[in-house]
Amino acid sequence: MIEPGVVQTFEVHLEHDISEKNDTKQVSRTIRYTYEDGTKAADDVTTVINFTRKVTRDEVTGDTKYGAWTSQDDSTKFDSITSPTISGTTADYLKIDAVNDITGDTQDMTSQVIYRKDTPSNGAGENKEKNPKL
Numbered sequence: 001m002i003e004p005g006v007v008q009t010f011e012v013h014l015e016h017d018i019s020e021k022n023d024t025k026q027v028s029r030t031i032r033y034t035y036e037d038g039t040k041a042a043d044d045v046t047t048v049i050n051f052t053r054k055v056t057r058d059e060v061t062g063d064t065k066y067g068a069w070t071s072q073d074d075s076t077k078f079d080s081i082t083s084p085t086i087s088g089t090t091a092d093y094l095k096i097d098a099v100n101d102i103t104g105d106t107q108d109m110t111s112q113v114i115y116r117k118d119t120p121s122n123g124a125g126e127n128k129e130k131n132p133k134l
Contacts, residue, residue, distance in 0.1 A: 017059035025051045025069065029078045029109040031096050035089070041115045042084045049075055051104035069104025076102045078109075089115040 002008070027049050033042035054067035080098040083091040092114045099109070 014060060016061070019057050019059055021055050021057075023053050023055050023066075025053075025104050027051065027102055027104065027106045027108060029099065029111070031081055031083075032110065032112045033084065033091075033115065034112060035115050036117075041086055041089070041113075045081055047078050047081075049073075049078070049102055053104060071102075076100070078102060083113045086115055088118055090118055091115050 028046055030044055030046045032044050033040070035041050050072040051069040052072055053069045055064060056067075057064045078099045080095050082095045083093055085091075093111075096111050096113070
């Protein structure tokens with residue numbers, strides 16, 4: 001019962017509803033092999049690294065905290081890939097270099113290797129190595 005002139009004090013205890021989930025992300029590197037005219041010279045090579053991180057959200061305040069990305073298989077690099085040999089052609093890149101320090105924040109990468117028909121004037125057999133731009 002409420003009495004006039006009496007100040008009442010109420011104490012409210014709120015429990016924070018904390019939710020946790022795991023985010024996942026794939027970072028991929030694709031190498032495309034084409035002839036000069038853009039047609040497919042060999043199958044693409046795609047390598048994927050899977051990452052996870054913990055996400056904690058306070059459902060009362062809306063605060064969200066993100067953990068660090070962790071590779072699911074402890075790999076944080078793309079290995080170097082040797083370009084396939086195609087008879088009668090020369091690839092502009094003999095291999096695509098390894099890429100280290102891949103994280104969950106790394107953008108997907110694509111590199112292209114172009115095959116040209118061998119002629120005495122195109123330097124048949126002269127190849128380079130390529131380090132993809134991130």
